[in-house]
Amino acid sequence: MPKNLKYKLATPILEKLDDELQTRGIGMCPGCGEELAIRYALRVMGKNTMVFTAPGCSPSALAAGTDKGSTLGIPSMGCYMTNLPPIASGVKRYLKRKGQDVNIICIAGDGVSGDVGFQPLSGAAERGENIIYMCLDNEAYMNTGIQRSGSTPRHSWTTTTPVGIAGRGKPQLPKYLPLLMALHGGVSYAATATPYYMEDFVNKLMKAKSVTDGMAYLHVLAACPTGWRAPADSFMQLSKLAVETNYFPIWESSYGQFRFTKTPKKVKPITAFTSAMGRFKHFTDEEIESFQDMVDVRYEQMQLQCSRHTGNEEKT
């Protein structure tokens, strides 16, 4: 085997997975990051699970199906953008009262989680509703045509933040939703992840599943080749570069104790990430500098949170 090729045994991951729960073909774009995240999340949750979702790309893999029914082998329900956590919480409470211990997982995009449906999510988090909530962050409202969301990064092109004479992409700084969620008192476990670091992602799903006394919130960077204007086979590479440039820090918080679970050995400049996508191709040197500044500030915020618990993260 060539020296520069590293491989890892898949056993530590596979032994934690239940059977494949997707039953038919799904309606997502080729190379979609959401699809892989959903597939593995459900295999960790297992058959004793109910899925709740809201409008966006994820229902294409969950509730809507491509023929006459659901694509799933477990119960699922499509909610509105504005009532996903309350519905899921109500079902969890009802089942608990009946003595049934069922995993309840909500799966939705950043537009639902951080913008349109943020108030009910924040309310459920503050009350400590015992549900698992997984936000698939593709950094825009993709399903309706790549509109900007609160999570879209500064200067990024979207169809509502065009690049031309009048505009230079999104002018505002983004909302950092995973930290906002982790700081809710009723969130017992919060974590960020990408499917590139699958073992880390699977371990975090296991921890989320084991929470019995509050909300478990997972924030997954779901690379979107279509909306990010990148080749269909690039999502793994983009997920890796997002971590290697500190664009998407990988951490977890257990009852308010933060720690990084992955940190790059050598941090790459942000251009390694931005130059791989059409949504940033208009960047001037000044815009790159301003983008790098946004990344540095966010990383420093997380360093501050994690500073009491450093030393046991894995170098990537």
Ligand SMILES: Cc1ncc(C[n+]2csc(CCOP(=O)(O)OP(=O)(O)O)c2C)c(N)n1
């Ligand atoms: C209250 C409300 N506003 C707008 C819509 C239209 N709508 C359907 S899907 C969607 C985009 C959802 O974006 P996001 O949550 O980021 O998920 P993604 O499509 O990116 O996976 C919108 C705006 C809606 N269904 N309900």
Ligand code: SF4
């Ligand atoms: S638009 Fe993006 S997130 Fe939606 S299905 Fe296509 S690749 Fe996936």
